[in-house]
Amino acid sequence: MLDALQWDQIRVCAKIGMECTEVDPAKRPASMKHIIDCLAEIECSTHVIPAGGTRELLLVHPSVICFPFEPNKAITCPLQLTNNTDKHVAFRLMDNSMESSFLRLPLYDVVPPNTPYTLIVTTQKKEDLPRKYIIDVILQSATLILGDDDHINTFRSQPDKFFQETGNDVQVVKQKALYTLTHIATSFSKPILSTVKVHVYVEMHLSCLDTNRAKQWIIIGDENGHVGFWDYPTQKKVDALKVSASRVTCIRFIERKQWIVAGTEDGYLHVYSYETRIQKITSLRVGAIENLESRAAHTHLAIHPTQPYLLSVYGFKVKLWDWDVGWECIQTFENEELMTILRVAFNPNDTFATASMDCTVE
The missing domain is CATH 2.60.40.10 (Immunoglobulins)
Incomplete structure (x- = not known):
């Protein structure tokens, strides 16, 4: 027995057939696109x-x-x-x-x-x-x-x-x-139509991205430690670099400094300038874990909207970095339950929040 969807398919096909036999050409389907749209609409x-x-x-x-x-x-x-x-x-x-x-x-x-x-x-x-x-x-x-x-x-x-x-x-x-x-x-x-079509192959998984409103760029990190820059009005790749042998787990633009910061699974931050050309500024060790294969920890980042501060997360620790004093770590916070922290975010009022693996927010 035919179900409701199949009856609708028959109805649409019959309607298209009748339109194709119209004596008046103006009443016939305008194009192949019109027919495909009608069929796809009922199929989908x-x-x-x-x-x-x-x-x-x-x-x-x-x-x-x-x-x-x-x-x-x-x-x-x-x-x-x-x-x-x-x-x-x-x-x-x-x-x-x-x-x-x-x-x-x-x-x-x-x-x-x-x-x-x-x-x-x-x-x-x-x-x-x-x-x-x-x-x-x-x-x-x-x-x-x-x-x-x-x-x-x-x-x-x-x-x-x-x-x-x-x-x-x-x-x-x-x-x-x-x-x-x-x-x-x-x-x-x-x-x-406005999306950038990034072709993903079996050996490369995209893992994170960020956008730059001033330059209209998208930056994408992958599991092999590569970072790619895409111009989304032209939908063209404009630059690329390899920041690490480990997976890029978080990437951020710092637009006011014309920098990017990439956090990698091995517990490092990599800072690059793109002001005139891509140039490395520094790499920082934000944490270490004995068994990286478990992927129990990964680096996540947050940028303060007005102050020269960056928050990094790795394992159960959050570190506050000040790039105006040579990327010095000025404070460290720990999850009291020693639970892996997954995400961190700044509040502009000089507080921040973390989300942990046990589904708690602090």
Whole structure:
């Protein structure tokens, strides 16, 4: 028996067929793009199974994941998930087709409350346009219960088991991923035309980024210790350098000094000037950990908006650095529970906040 979506598909195809036979040419489909848009619109309808109500846990944009096909290239598309709730939301993005078309799916992570989160979805390299150019993608999301260690640990160590045990409290969004021909643009691609298309290959994962409003640059760090500069109006890569053999875990522009600061997984900060050309200023050791393979610690940074201060996080320590006195560490703070700190942020009123692995904010 046909379901509602299949009946809608038949209805749209019949309508297109009738338009094609119109005697008046003005009433016929204006272009191939018009036909593709009509078919894609019905194919890419989103179905939501609400969890305990009608409010969506994660809002998804764009409604269709479009990949302009190019032979033998990994193709990327940003997918933005927005959490408009006051709770942490865990998600799992899966490829529902028989033969996987994507790199590194399924993907798992947590979106903090009232926060947008951007995924970069990447296709496998294919020599020819797949015969099945529309692919089923499923996004599952569920509220993460803070304070319930078993609940949190299950998601971290066994995310598939977490979603299985959550059962009816999981919200499901069924989407379509669509291969398009580069010379036939669809209306769904319009909201993301301004994005920089960074092709991600298997051996290189992008790990962090920052933006420079004055120069209109995006800076991107990867797991191999490389940093790339992109001009987003021209969508061209303008420079690149290797700062470390370790993964770049956080990168920041200091626009008023025309510097960048890169934090790496081995516990170092690397400072470079880009005023006239890329030139190294200094490297600082911010922390050390015996077992880096566990990735139990990584460097995160925050820049004070007006003072010459930088906060660094590594392990359970926060250090305050003053670059006006030769990058001296002027104060060190420790998490009382010796819990790994994941993020740090300045308040302009000379305070700061940290977020730790045990889901506490101080």
